[in-house]
Amino acid sequence: MNYTRAQLINAIVAEWEYLCHDDYDSEDQTPEEYREELQDFTLEQLIEETSTGEGYTLEEYMENWA
Numbered sequence: 001m002n003y004t005r006a007q008l009i010n011a012i013v014a015e016w017e018y019l020c021h022d023d024y025d026s027e028d029q030t031p032e033e034y035r036e037e038l039q040d041f042t043l044e045q046l047i048e049e050t051s052t053g054e055g056y057t058l059e060e061y062m063e064n065w066a
Contacts, residue, residue: 001059003066008046009038011065015050018065 013035020028029037038046052058 001062003058003062005043005046007062007066008043008050009035011062012038012046012049014065 013031016034017031020031038049041049047058050058050061052061
């Protein structure tokens with residue numbers, strides 16, 4: 001399955017919000033700051049940011065966070 005950069009960024013930010021909610025640190029970027037940073041990532045870097053692979057596929061990641 002192919003995903004757009006926007007779909008990947010939205011999913012990555014959704015995961016980020018969840019993780020920050022569960023383990024808040026005042027030094028963390030806001031979701032808006034993180035989204036802005038992700039705009040500079042290539043498609044390959046965005047996929048790498050999802051930490052997906054053989055054990056947890058990109059499709060599974062997108063089902064969970066998109």
